[in-house]
Amino acid sequence: MADKATRTPRSRPPRKWPSMAEVAAKAGVSSQTVSRVANNHDNVDEATRARVLAAMQELGYRPNAAARALVTGKFGAIGVVSFDVGAHGNARTLGAIADAAREAGFSVNFMGIRAQTEAAVRQAFRHLMLQSVDGIVLVESQMLDTTSLHLPPTMPVVVADGDTGHQYPNVDFDQASGTQSVVSHLLELGHRTVHHVSGPRDSFAARRRAETWERTLVAAGAPVRPTLYGDWTPESGYLAGRTLAQMPEATAVFAANDQMALGVLRAMHEAGRSVPGEISVAGFDDVPEAPFFEPPLTTVHQDFDVVGRHCVTLLLEQIERRGNGPRRLAVEPTLVVRASTAPPPA
Amino acid sequence: MADKATRTPRSRPPRKWPSMAEVAAKAGVSSQTVSRVANNHDNVDEATRARVLAAMQELGYRPNAAARALVTGKFGAIGVVSFDVGAHGNARTLGAIADAAREAGFSVNFMGIRAQTEAAVRQAFRHLMLQSVDGIVLVESQMLDTTSLHLPPTMPVVVADGDTGHQYPNVDFDQASGTQSVVSHLLELGHRTVHHVSGPRDSFAARRRAETWERTLVAAGAPVRPTLYGDWTPESGYLAGRTLAQMPEATAVFAANDQMALGVLRAMHEAGRSVPGEISVAGFDDVPEAPFFEPPLTTVHQDFDVVGRHCVTLLLEQIERRGNGPRRLAVEPTLVVRASTAPPPA
DNA sequence: CTACGTGATGTTTTCGTAAACACGATGTAG
DNA sequence: CTACATCGTGTTTACGAAAACATCACGTAG
Numbered sequence: 001m002a003d004k005a006t007r008t009p010r011s012r013p014p015r016k017w018p019s020m021a022e023v024a025a026k027a028g029v030s031s032q033t034v035s036r037v038a039n040n041h042d043n044v045d046e047a048t049r050a051r052v053l054a055a056m057q058e059l060g061y062r063p064n065a066a067a068r069a070l071v072t073g074k075f076g077a078i079g080v081v082s083f084d085v086g087a088h089g090n091a092r093t094l095g096a097i098a099d100a101a102r103e104a105g106f107s108v109n110f111m112g113i114r115a116q117t118e119a120a121v122r123q124a125f126r127h128l129m130l131q132s133v134d135g136i137v138l139v140e141s142q143m144l145d146t147t148s149l150h151l152p153p154t155m156p157v158v159v160a161d162g163d164t165g166h167q168y169p170n171v172d173f174d175q176a177s178g179t180q181s182v183v184s185h186l187l188e189l190g191h192r193t194v195h196h197v198s199g200p201r202d203s204f205a206a207r208r209r210a211e212t213w214e215r216t217l218v219a220a221g222a223p224v225r226p227t228l229y230g231d232w233t234p235e236s237g238y239l240a241g242r243t244l245a246q247m248p249e250a251t252a253v254f255a256a257n258d259q260m261a262l263g264v265l266r267a268m269h270e271a272g273r274s275v276p277g278e279i280s281v282a283g284f285d286d287v288p289e290a291p292f293f294e295p296p297l298t299t300v301h302q303d304f305d306v307v308g309r310h311c312v313t314l315l316l317e318q319i320e321r322r323g324n325g326p327r328r329l330a331v332e333p334t335l336v337v338r339a340s341t342a343p344p345p346a
Numbered sequence: 347m348a349d350k351a352t353r354t355p356r357s358r359p360p361r362k363w364p365s366m367a368e369v370a371a372k373a374g375v376s377s378q379t380v381s382r383v384a385n386n387h388d389n390v391d392e393a394t395r396a397r398v399l400a401a402m403q404e405l406g407y408r409p410n411a412a413a414r415a416l417v418t419g420k421f422g423a424i425g426v427v428s429f430d431v432g433a434h435g436n437a438r439t440l441g442a443i444a445d446a447a448r449e450a451g452f453s454v455n456f457m458g459i460r461a462q463t464e465a466a467v468r469q470a471f472r473h474l475m476l477q478s479v480d481g482i483v484l485v486e487s488q489m490l491d492t493t494s495l496h497l498p499p500t501m502p503v504v505v506a507d508g509d510t511g512h513q514y515p516n517v518d519f520d521q522a523s524g525t526q527s528v529v530s531h532l533l534e535l536g537h538r539t540v541h542h543v544s545g546p547r548d549s550f551a552a553r554r555r556a557e558t559w560e561r562t563l564v565a566a567g568a569p570v571r572p573t574l575y576g577d578w579t580p581e582s583g584y585l586a587g588r589t590l591a592q593m594p595e596a597t598a599v600f601a602a603n604d605q606m607a608l609g610v611l612r613a614m615h616e617a618g619r620s621v622p623g624e625i626s627v628a629g630f631d632d633v634p635e636a637p638f639f640e641p642p643l644t645t646v647h648q649d650f651d652v653v654g655r656h657c658v659t660l661l662l663e664q665i666e667r668r669g670n671g672p673r674r675l676a677v678e679p680t681l682v683v684r685a686s687t688a689p690p691p692a
Numbered sequence: 693c694t695a696c697g698t699g700a701t702g703t704t705t706t707c708g709t710a711a712a713c714a715c716g717a718t719g720t721a722g
Numbered sequence: 723c724t725a726c727a728t729c730g731t732g733t734t735t736a737c738g739a740a741a742a743c744a745t746c747a748c749g750t751a752g
Binding site: 065068069075080084091098107108109111112114128132262263265269289291293294296 | 410411412413415416421423426430431432434437438440441444445448453454455456457458460473474478579580583584605608609611612615634635637638639640642
């Protein structure tokens, strides 16, 4: 590592911002008074405050976050560990978290992880703790073993859209409810059963959707066909779709997300099986593109903004030690019926 | 604001991490030696280093980033200001920036802006400077007036995918080259001209694409039809598509991004105009879904990962004051021909 | 044998801020 | 008219780490 090499030789003088002391000198007050003005304390004379503000303005003073954090022990930052921001849902969740955090006066320290491995998650956590955050939100990260993260018990954590087999507060969509609504919708249209293209086996959300799909079929007395597995990508949906296209008895498919549903649609087009005439296809997520697929996709709408904001709310509750709120929050998704589902062919 | 109220009453003792002094005491050395071990300096005896490391391990020592930043003047963090992470390209760029930053030992302070206004950008900058970062990457943020940002001249900035009318280093796709390749492709297929569905007028990338579209047509002696404006969303593309569907002479459409192209496709399907039989449609971006559209979309592939990494490279060059690298970096996009484009009907 | 370099370590100082505490001036209640 | 709160402000100190400087033990060249 060139770690030391890049750190040692540099000199600091060129970049220097005015400190409280300099502002204080210019305004003819003590630095403590400047501090009081900076933090909006009310026990400062209006005239004095004005003088200080003027001095700040003139010198272009900016409070030094490091010094403040050092003395207060708070950083005004939350960490977000997220898997694959390329995925629409994760990106939207991150955006919502960032918005909510900013409104609460917190900044967001983002850390993406490529591989869904425990080592990657742990490394991300370590990094965040080095960077010093007041709390951490974990987005769609299946933690294989929470205890091995070696988090200090005092670090507030909220888990979004992930495993619930842990001690931390959790925010997630009600996967069961959403899944049940699509599967029931298809059954009610008259389909004898519904095939499922699942997300990867190590995804908590994918497992929940697959479980609920099966349970709903069983409850309705419908036969359960073998699950096809994808990895959330359109490609994997396409491959599953090619398999399904060769099964004449398949009349309804529930894909675990919209991207895979798109792949299924493509496979059906290529195989000449009309959707929804011969076979119905439904997705999950309701990405912005879904209404414009061919045909427009029936899917389950998820409001990622709500999830993101809830995450911040729960996290701030922990940070500010008013740990009264609910530990688990389930956001209700809603079925959106479009043109890709219809009764089976007679 | 409950600002003061939430800050005043809290006591700090409960959450406390071991400091260097405690580690030093346990290891029987001075805190300076602990510092040397923590920073991997080489002038420490192996036995001593081992003792210190053991003590660190035992106490669960974590360096305090605030204290370090205070004394070094560096924060080990870069800020990213980005517009709408819901958009695929921005999200991907952010992800790449985060990866590259982490590899370089930097963390990423993310700040999303909702409104593409100068005030929003300025506020984001102010916030970031408060949070103290070593440099800033601005992603797809059209700064109306750079000078008004009141950035200290010493703050390193890199602009990605945005306006170039400013003093900062810039990383972007070669919009002209990409656009020219699609438009030429369509003309070479025999289309008399190409219609354009542009992105919003205040987007730099959209303007560049529109300009190049027009220039390419003019250079080829093709007539220039009025531009239709969208806002990057599939909806806006759909609306433009409905207009185009009613123009029998329109045989080729170039949409400024894939989402709008999808909207155009949808409009064509609804109007019963076959793609590419009667009308060809091309996009820009090559989102992962594009190969699975109906029909698979001809588009321009952009490698956002490369852009993100370049951003970090250029930024670190500035931060480390080796300002030798290129000030403008253009990443070459590549035309991807799929099934949505074909020669015009005879 | 001494002077001096070198490597390992300790001591002191500094960074910018906010809390704790101190202080004088003014107001007010008994 | 004194005792005592209150308000505005200054002084001191602590936060944790790292740089600058100091020290000490050794080894070696002159």
